[in-house]
Amino acid sequence: MRIRIVDAFTDRPFAGNPAGVVLLDSFPGDDWLQNVALEVNHAETAFAHPLPAGGGADWALRWFTPTTEVRMCGHATLATAHVLHSTGRATGTIRFATLSGVLTATVAPDGSLTLDFPTAPLTPVDVPEGVEEALGAKILAAFDTGPDVGNPVMELADEQTVRALAPDIAALARTAERGIIATAAAQEPGGGYDFVSRCFFPNSGIDEDPVTGSAHTALAPFWSERLGRTHLTGLQASRRSGLVQVTHQGERTLLTGRAVTVIDGELHA
Template sequence: MKLKIYQIDAFTNKVFKGNYAGVIILEEWLSTELMQQIATENNLSETAFAFKNAQNIYEIRWFSPMTEIDFCGHATLATAFVLFKENASFEKVIFTAKAVGDLSVEKLDSGYIQMTFPNRKPKVIDSIPKELLSGLSITPNEVLHNQQAYFAVFSNEEDIYSIDVNLEELKKLAPYDVVITSKSKEYDFISRYFWPANGGDEDPVTGSIHTGLAPYWADKLNKNELIAHQASKRGGLLKCKVLEEKVIISGQAVLYLEGYITI
């Protein structure tokens, strides 16, 4: 069996930047075991598998090299990029996923791809896990939590770049990941994302976590349109708009590779 595969760099307009994702558009679902094996072999942040159902909606699933992921923004962006590239008439795509429901994605004239996601605003927690504090070399000013991760907030932008993390300690927070964030001089806010329990060490750019970051910073900065930068080595730029129940995240993407895998 041969499957066509694309490798896309998401949340960037340059190859070797942003976050990499494999994309495979299926004619029928593969077994979960086989999809995980493919994702492990690819060894990318995520590999997305999409299948168009009878309602012309694309069911989508995301796999890290380690496990299936409930929600992945950059691989959704990458998959939409592939569908728009291969279908010139497409202006909008609807994805559906078990954990997050329907996701509307549109192609904009600016070259950006706009994704409408659920608002997953985090809440302040009273008791900070000791593993989080021992896993970060600098103590955060505030810690919040949503269904995806712990949010460690810092007042000094330089802390985001200089902080050391103990991944073995952060892994103990499973199934939750950890994002560190601060206000920024050049952007509205910056962040870094660590997910040793679910995918690897540091994720280059994480679209899904901005459904929590953007609402948090929208309240703090008193504005609902924000520019975000994920401050990993590869880096990525995200445009965010916060609505009452939705967060609209826009980004660019570029093709790095297309070819076939043989199973």
């Protein structure tokens, strides 16, 4: 069967966030799905199969990190939609049945893709003991993001602090339940992005996620409230880097980006 590696939230190879994409006739056992994700060893591998016509969704979609299944993943959904459109398996808006409900992906004439995801609820919380020390930076405020995103947003002082983070990953794994989303406002407004972020998820097998679509369902309402605008652009300042355009629409958040296929091969398993 075919397996593809797609770089998501970028328009060039070797940037953004790579995701494995495997299109199936049906889902095999979970052990097989997890083993393939471990073999691919990217932040997530997406598995999808078509659903009968006339239902509430067009494709079933699941996402696995190298160690576990996750409830929501933006970049691997973008990557899957890119594969379906680029291979002619789908046109127009695609409806995916997932653990987070029905999610849609729509392609624009310029080739960009827009995901329609539920907005993450933000609830102020105390910073867990030891997280600040593990992160190596002062945390100004922390917010729970609900079960789908599952990682708290933590506001830091400024963009430079976010970019300079070099957390103790082992200590972060001990003190953070799953991981953290670190964020700050852009240092220079008008520079092409409005806020920056970095995401560390050691307890999901991901020391640092290059570009995290699902995190932006929490970052969108967070920065929309602070900056007074509903249309924003986030820069995830990992080594690979990537841009996520967000539109906060109350209970829903739109995530827009591009994707490029870098590997198209055969899976012999």
